[in-house]
Amino acid sequence: MTTTQSVHTEARPIKVAKSSLLLETLQRTLKSPGAKVGTVLFVLIVLACVFAPLIAPYKPNDMDLTHMYSAPSSLHLMGTDGLGRDQFSRLLYGGRYSLALGITASLFGAIVGVIIGSFAGYFGGRTETVIMRLMDILSSIPGLLLCILISAVLGKGFFNTVLALAIAGVAEGARYIRAQILKERSKEYLEAAEAINCSKLSIMFRHLLPNVVQPVLVNVTMGIGMVIGMAAMLSYIGLGVQPPTPEWGALLAAGRSHILNYPYLIAFPGLVIAVTIFAVNLVGDGLRDALDPRLIS
Amino acid sequence: MAKYILQRCLWMIVTLLATGFIIFTILYFTPGDPARIFSSSTASEADITVLRHQMGLDRPYLVQLGDFLYRAFFKLDFGNSYIYKVPVFQEMANRLPRTLAIGLFAMVLNLIIGLSLGIFAGTHEGKWQDSATMAVAMIFISTPDFWVALMMIVLFAAKLGWLPAYGIGGPQYYIMPVICAALGGIAVNARQTRSSILGVFREDFVTTARSKGQAESVVVRKHMLPNALMPIITGIGIGFSRIVVGSAIIENVFSIPGVGLYMLNALNSRDYPVIRGTTLFFAAYTAVIMLLVDLIYSFVDPRIKSRFFSRK
Numbered sequence: 001m002t003t004t005q006s007v008h009t010e011a012r013p014i015k016v017a018k019s020s021l022l023l024e025t026l027q028r029t030l031k032s033p034g035a036k037v038g039t040v041l042f043v044l045i046v047l048a049c050v051f052a053p054l055i056a057p058y059k060p061n062d063m064d065l066t067h068m069y070s071a072p073s074s075l076h077l078m079g080t081d082g083l084g085r086d087q088f089s090r091l092l093y094g095g096r097y098s099l100a101l102g103i104t105a106s107l108f109g110a111i112v113g114v115i116i117g118s119f120a121g122y123f124g125g126r127t128e129t130v131i132m133r134l135m136d137i138l139s140s141i142p143g144l145l146l147c148i149l150i151s152a153v154l155g156k157g158f159f160n161t162v163l164a165l166a167i168a169g170v171a172e173g174a175r176y177i178r179a180q181i182l183k184e185r186s187k188e189y190l191e192a193a194e195a196i197n198c199s200k201l202s203i204m205f206r207h208l209l210p211n212v213v214q215p216v217l218v219n220v221t222m223g224i225g226m227v228i229g230m231a232a233m234l235s236y237i238g239l240g241v242q243p244p245t246p247e248w249g250a251l252l253a254a255g256r257s258h259i260l261n262y263p264y265l266i267a268f269p270g271l272v273i274a275v276t277i278f279a280v281n282l283v284g285d286g287l288r289d290a291l292d293p294r295l296i297s
Numbered sequence: 298m299a300k301y302i303l304q305r306c307l308w309m310i311v312t313l314l315a316t317g318f319i320i321f322t323i324l325y326f327t328p329g330d331p332a333r334i335f336s337s338s339t340a341s342e343a344d345i346t347v348l349r350h351q352m353g354l355d356r357p358y359l360v361q362l363g364d365f366l367y368r369a370f371f372k373l374d375f376g377n378s379y380i381y382k383v384p385v386f387q388e389m390a391n392r393l394p395r396t397l398a399i400g401l402f403a404m405v406l407n408l409i410i411g412l413s414l415g416i417f418a419g420t421h422e423g424k425w426q427d428s429a430t431m432a433v434a435m436i437f438i439s440t441p442d443f444w445v446a447l448m449m450i451v452l453f454a455a456k457l458g459w460l461p462a463y464g465i466g467g468p469q470y471y472i473m474p475v476i477c478a479a480l481g482g483i484a485v486n487a488r489q490t491r492s493s494i495l496g497v498f499r500e501d502f503v504t505t506a507r508s509k510g511q512a513e514s515v516v517v518r519k520h521m522l523p524n525a526l527m528p529i530i531t532g533i534g535i536g537f538s539r540i541v542v543g544s545a546i547i548e549n550v551f552s553i554p555g556v557g558l559y560m561l562n563a564l565n566s567r568d569y570p571v572i573r574g575t576t577l578f579f580a581a582y583t584a585v586i587m588l589l590v591d592l593i594y595s596f597v598d599p600r601i602k603s604r605f606f607s608r609k
Contacts, residue, residue, distance in 0.1 A: 229441045270444035278439035
């Protein structure tokens with residue numbers, strides 16, 4: 001408690017206190033068993049995808065027409081598809097796209113959303129009205145459709161998908177943080193900060209944000225998982241990242257027509273997506289508990 | 298109060314106009330000429346020019362935009378589908394009951410199960426009931442709903458033969474779609490409810506209520522729930538709009554001819570009037586839900602209520 005308090009009360013050693021706060025948060029995060037499992041899982045998945053060339057038994061696009069639609073076996077851990085491509089290898093390589101998509105899009109969207117929402121919530125009045133109406137307009141267009149429309153204008157592809165997924169998250173992030181700030185705005189410590197002549201930006205980002213970001217952080221980390229799922233859904237309906245890229249959603253889309261005869265072509269990609277999102281969400285939960293000032297004793 | 302509601306409704310109309318403007322503009326500047334897409338491959342340039350004139354595509358941008366907004370907002374006329382030649386509004390009205398049926402039933406499940414699970418977990422914090430509920434919720438949050446839908450088709454339709462896999466018909470056709478549409482929302486709702494309940498758990502007024510000797514159920518119902526309600530309401534509002542808007546994917550998996558599938562098919566075939574009509578419908582739907590959320594906010598939270606009304 002003493003180290004975290006110093007962030008708020010003392011002005012000088014902020015730099016030192018900040019880094020130790022981060023370290024402390026990480027330590028606290030890893031204390032919870034759920035977060036430990038999530039972190040280990042997530043790190044394993046990321047490592048597996050990064051080092052796919054070393055781990056994968058086959059090349060992702062190597063065809064083996066003598067082993068089409070072979071069921072999972074010791075030779076092909078997760079079976080092969082209609083062209084005899086090893087599904088396990090394809091999942092490993094495809095994870096690079098799915099993970100990168102999820103992390104960049106949700107981070108990008110969340111950061112922009114939080115900044116916009118903080119301005120709206122803290123300044124109130126006309127600023128808030130204008131910003132929140134713009135956010136209303138943005139969020140009144142279904143995210144899925146917005147994504148499709150943006151890709152249609154910019155052309156399909158990885159970066160456009162990131163952009164489209166990120167934009168869908170901005171409005172939600174802004175709404176959430178503004179709702180939190182509404183509850184926080186009348187508290188005394190903000191008045192105190194104003195009284196000692198803190199600049200508005202400093203009050204917003206140093207005093208207000210740490211106190212409201214905790215409930216939002218849950219949404220942000222959940223956002224990473226959600227974006228991975230959204231991206232998979234987009235490629236599943238034939239948008240987003242296109243085949244033959246072995247992106248996870250694209251694998252699902254490819255396996256769909258054989259769902260009744262070869263369910264493992266659907267089961268494994270979906271399972272991998274679910275486990276990844278599960279891991280990310282567990283980390284998010286641990287982070288939330290670690291950042292909650294009310295839980296620190 | 299009336300003034301606030303009126304003001305809020307006017308804003309909703311502005312929002313929708315802006316949405317209409319954005320969608321029209323995006324589609325207008327999207328590469329690809331609808332007239333060319335819908336004329337046969339043997340059509341000459343002259344034929345295409347004639348067709349463009351008939352479709353009104355050779356008019357200036359502002360005229361087309363004005364025409365679209367005027368018809369959409371004053372006459373509820375979104376034009377005819379390029380492909381089926383049927384008025385978009387009529388087709389949407391035909392399809393809407395199926396989409397809404399799935400959405401409403403999913404929402405009812407969501408509210409009942411989600412809220413009670415959240416309260417159950419929140420009031421048993423740290424015990425095994427809490428961990429178990431949250432673990433299950435976490436699994437369902439993490440699983441993409443369309444994948445669950447596919448797996449359910451494999452299990453219940455193909456392997457067990459209990460339920461029909463695709464299409465529409467009797468009530469049994471809606472069981473799997475409703476469950477799939479609800480699962481994620483239930484989990485989100487349960488988590489949101491639990492975390493808001495835990496948020497007020499340590500507040501002084503809860504301690505006061507307990508120390509008065511009030512029954513635990515009364516403490517939860519009278520003191521904790523109203524204070525935990527704001528994030529829950531936001532969550533429910535967003536959840537409700539997401540279920541209906543997200544119906545596209547569920548309808549796609551189960552081949553249910555609802556509004557969402559109409560939109561997806563139109564996107565694939567570049568049927569612009571349908572895209573504009575369905576988008577505006579989903580936007581209007583979301584706007585109404587958000588309006589309700591904001592109104593409920595101002596009723597539920599006296600702090601916000603006073604902020605809105607003292608200014609007037």
